[in-house]
Amino acid sequence: MRVAVFSCKPYDKRTLSDCAHGTSLSLSFFESRLSMETVKLVQDFDAVSCFVNDDINADVIASLKQQGVHVIALRCTGFNNVDLQAAKDQDVQVFHVPDYSPTSVAEHAVALIMTLNRKTHRAYHRVKEGNFALEGLMGFNLEGKTVGCVGTGRIGAAFCRIMKGFGCHVYCYDLYPSEALIELGCEYVSLEDLYEKSDIISLHCPLNQSTHHLINQQTLAKMKDGVMIINTSRGALVHAQEAIDALYTGKIGFLGLDVYEQENEIFFEDMSSHIIQDSVFQLMLTFPNVVVTGHQGYFTHEALSHIAATTVDNLLHYRTK
Numbered sequence: 001m002r003v004a005v006f007s008c009k010p011y012d013k014r015t016l017s018d019c020a021h022g023t024s025l026s027l028s029f030f031e032s033r034l035s036m037e038t039v040k041l042v043q044d045f046d047a048v049s050c051f052v053n054d055d056i057n058a059d060v061i062a063s064l065k066q067q068g069v070h071v072i073a074l075r076c077t078g079f080n081n082v083d084l085q086a087a088k089d090q091d092v093q094v095f096h097v098p099d100y101s102p103t104s105v106a107e108h109a110v111a112l113i114m115t116l117n118r119k120t121h122r123a124y125h126r127v128k129e130g131n132f133a134l135e136g137l138m139g140f141n142l143e144g145k146t147v148g149c150v151g152t153g154r155i156g157a158a159f160c161r162i163m164k165g166f167g168c169h170v171y172c173y174d175l176y177p178s179e180a181l182i183e184l185g186c187e188y189v190s191l192e193d194l195y196e197k198s199d200i201i202s203l204h205c206p207l208n209q210s211t212h213h214l215i216n217q218q219t220l221a222k223m224k225d226g227v228m229i230i231n232t233s234r235g236a237l238v239h240a241q242e243a244i245d246a247l248y249t250g251k252i253g254f255l256g257l258d259v260y261e262q263e264n265e266i267f268f269e270d271m272s273s274h275i276i277q278d279s280v281f282q283l284m285l286t287f288p289n290v291v292v293t294g295h296q297g298y299f300t301h302e303a304l305s306h307i308a309a310t311t312v313d314n315l316l317h318y319r320t321k
């Protein structure tokens with residue numbers, strides 16, 4: 001089976017090549033993202049492998065099918081960049097990697113919390129300049145704080161377990177409560193209650209119509225003054241401009257983001273530079289109580305190996321169906 005791998009970074013190429021070695025898969029790697037502009041590259045392929053930034057809309061799927069592609073193997077968990085209905089209509093099978101490393105993303109969410117609560121990002125820059133003054137760097141303990149987790153699937157559950165270990169009281173909201181988390185002492189409440197009670201709110205639900213801009217002016221108004229918001233899920237869960245307004249008023253005391261709404265438009269567009277030219281984003285970065293990372297929650301040795309192995313398995317599984 002000939003597979004066109006889109007949005008491919010050197011580390012993807014290494015891990016995928018290792019996993020596909022000795023199998024019937026023949027992989028070709030493309031740095032560009034899959035879109036209507038690049039879909040013509042798949043002329044001689046049976047399958048494509050894509051990442052979160054690839055734009056797999058109905059037109060792209062129709063073109064894939066027309067060129068003989070029957071399978072899309074995503075190297076990510078979320079499906080929000082794929083028109084699943086169009087794939088079904090065109091009889092194109094879509095695979096994803098359901099749980100490549102929930103721990104990697106959960107630990108990154110905790111890393112953002114611990115950077116913000118101890119102001120490590122500011123301390124580091126100060127010490128680099130030889131300045132050991134502690135003025136303005138007062139932190140707070142996590143023990144005894146209330147943490148709200150929105151979405152307690154694989155990543156959210158791993159996050160809750162870690163926060164329980166810190167001695168936090170963990171409030172959860174999910175459409176499907178987890179018995180294991182309840183046994184651990186986590187408390188499922190309504191979303192309203194979670195907003196009202198939490199010192200820290202971490203988002204681990206998928207992006208869909210009901211969660212788009214979940215954090216906005218109205219929902220922020222229900223939260224504690226100075227709340228910490230952490231988003232390692234998908235950028236559009238947070239209304240960026242309204243979050244900035246809340247940073248100005250102090251409603252948001254700390255903001256930690258691994259994902260940003262406009263990131264897909266620039267991600268992998270140009271391998272030499274991944275600069276977001278977005279004025280709202282630039283403004284966000286001027287706040288000392290904001291920490292942003294560039295969608296690296298999943299980016300660990302363990303997760304990348306798992307992603308590559310599952311992607312290859314998915315393609316081989318399709319081959320033998």
Ligand code: NAD
Pocket residue numbers: 077078098099102105150151152153154155156173174175176204205206207210211232233234258259295296297298299
């Ligand atoms: P999952 O499917 O295991 O869990 C998602 C949970 O959200 C489920 O329990 C589901 O019931 C719940 N949910 C659905 N709609 C909800 C709603 N409206 N309100 C509250 N909960 C809702 O997914 P996961 O593996 O835990 O991943 C969660 C998200 O993390 C993914 O959708 C993806 O967007 C993101 N993610 C980010 C990175 C990264 O590198 N930053 C990596 C992987 C995944």
